[in-house]
Amino acid sequence: MKVLIVESDSDLADTIRKMLHNWGHKAHTCGSGKDALKTFMKIHCDLVLTEALLPDMKGEELISRLKTFSPDMHVVAMTWNNSRELEARIRAQGVLYYMVKPFETESLRSLLEHLSRRGLKATKTVESREGSAAVVARRRANRRL
Secondary structure, rough: EEEEOOOHHHHHHHHHHHHHHOOOEEEEOOOOHHHHHHHHHHOOOOEEEOEEEOOOOOOHHHHHHHHHHHOOOEEEEEEEEOHHHHHHHHHHHOOEEEOOOOOOHHHHHHHEEEEEEEEOOOOOOOOOOOOOHHHHHHOOOOOOO
């Protein structure tokens, strides 16, 4: 599976990318919503792992833009801020799964294995002037990955 990881913490992004690679997936990383939008249009990924709160863009905005260009895009949102309000806004965008950080690596691995068994494939992308993607931002404290 080809996965786009959007994470403002480059150490965490690299850790997730390496884990996914070890599990047999191809992963690309971006550090911002803007970069994620551009990268998404280039790589046509199967799944986007996104943080709900990016420094340059709200997660729901990024997900909405992704869905504009690729309505069936599969998105997993991740966040440190586990508020019901945020979760409701993110889920309203049609995310596949909502994860609260810190999370066990086995949870992510199980999710990816489940999606792979379901035959998740890249969705068709609608032509546009801008790309789309998702995000994964994280705090440096309390790292469990």
